[in-house]
Amino acid sequence: MESPSGLRRRSLTLLALLLPSLVSAAALDNRDPLPAGYASPPYYPAPYGGWDDGWGDAYEKAVAMVSRMTVAEKVNITAGTGRCVGNTGSAFRVGLPTALPARWATRVRTTDNITAFPAGITTGATWSKELMYERGVALGEEFRGKGVNFYLGPSVGSLGRQPRGGRNWEGFGSDPVLQAVAGAETIKGVQEQGVIATLKHYIANEQEIYRMYNPLQRAYSSNIDDRTMHELYLWPFAEGVHAGTGAIMTAYNDVNGSACSQNAYLINGLLKDELGFQGVVMTDWLAQISGVAPALAGLDMSMPGDTLGNNIPAFRVQQLDV
Structure with a gap:
């Protein structure tokens, strides 16, 4: 059982994470309705995997x-435990050990004697496939050497629509083709x-x-029509799937009014059916907002699964997408 001091630390950490959003909650409570023609249609069931010869x-x-x-x-391996950034559960009886995903996109987190690699935006600026690949090799070697199973990158999910966007530096640039090629070479x-x-x-x-999402407000919604989705935003992910990426992490935000972590059209429809992705779909940290909906929508793993707010009932905003 966790000590009282440990519980206090976790509570303070949760408050620190939520405070910026809570302060501005009133501004987002009255979020504008979706524009006409934008929607995330239902897409069930999740396509059966294993039909790709490579998998x-x-x-x-x-x-x-x-x-x-x-x-x-089975349940134990579908969520993280929060230790060392986010270990998954295990099933030692059948020979399945704990898996260790580790942040960030440029280095191994929460350990010593590591390398701070060039940011994605710096790497993309070289326009060199060879350097992009070699950076990926070096990252893989260091993560493997530290005993890490998952490299939580590369990042291609931000195209830089907001010049001051917080994740622009992790990606490789605002050109979808540059993002796609750099992401594939890194993978x-x-x-x-x-x-x-x-x-x-x-x-x-x-x-x-x-x-x-938090108990008082929804996340923002990126409203995207089908042509824009395919020609711009989905393109880098398509090339990453073709390059054989083993996992994909969902975003926190909504797309067309439905949370990415439980958006059946995005996960079951575009990713698993249209692109034929056969690997693991996981959430970002604290991004799962309900129980049944994401499972039906194609989510495979909740990360970290048990830390901070994920076990507080009020945090589990129920938003069943139908």
Whole structure:
């Protein structure tokens, strides 16, 4: 059981995270309705995986393992524990250890003797596929050397629509093709070192302010028509999927009025069906806002799953997307 001092620290940390949003909650409570013609249509069920030849062997192994697991073991591996940024649960009885995703896009977080690699925007400015790939190799080697299973990058989910957007520096530039090529080269370099790349943030994560749900307000909504989605915002993710990324992280914000972490059209429809993605779809930290809806919409893993506000009932804003 956690000590009283530990609980106080967690409460203070949660307050610090939520305070900026709570202060401005009144401004967003009366958010404008969606413009005419913008919607996230239902898309169920989640497409069955394993049909891609490149993932066939992995799915056979996964099916064999999952068929031997209890319900508790299955649930345990779908969420993080918050330790060391975000360990997943384990199922040691069937030989499945804890997995360790680690931030950030330019370095291994919360440890020592690490390298601060060039930011994505600096890397993109070189216009060099070779340097993009070599940076990915170096990142993968360092993450592997630190015992990390997932590299939480590259970031291609912000195209720089807001010049002062908080994640612009993680990405490679405002050109979708540049983002796509740089992201793909990074994925190849990282995964060749035995580390899983996590392409993020899916999708249209164009600003930091108002980005998160909290008990008093919704996140902002990026309203995008179908042509713009495919020709601009989805393009870098499509190339990342083609490059074989093993994981994709959803954004905090809404798209067309529906939270990215439980947007069935985005996850089941565009990502898993249209693009044929076969890997893991995970949330960003504290981004899962309900229970059943994201599972039905195609979400595979909630990160970290048990820290700070995720276990406070009031934080679980129910927004069933139908």
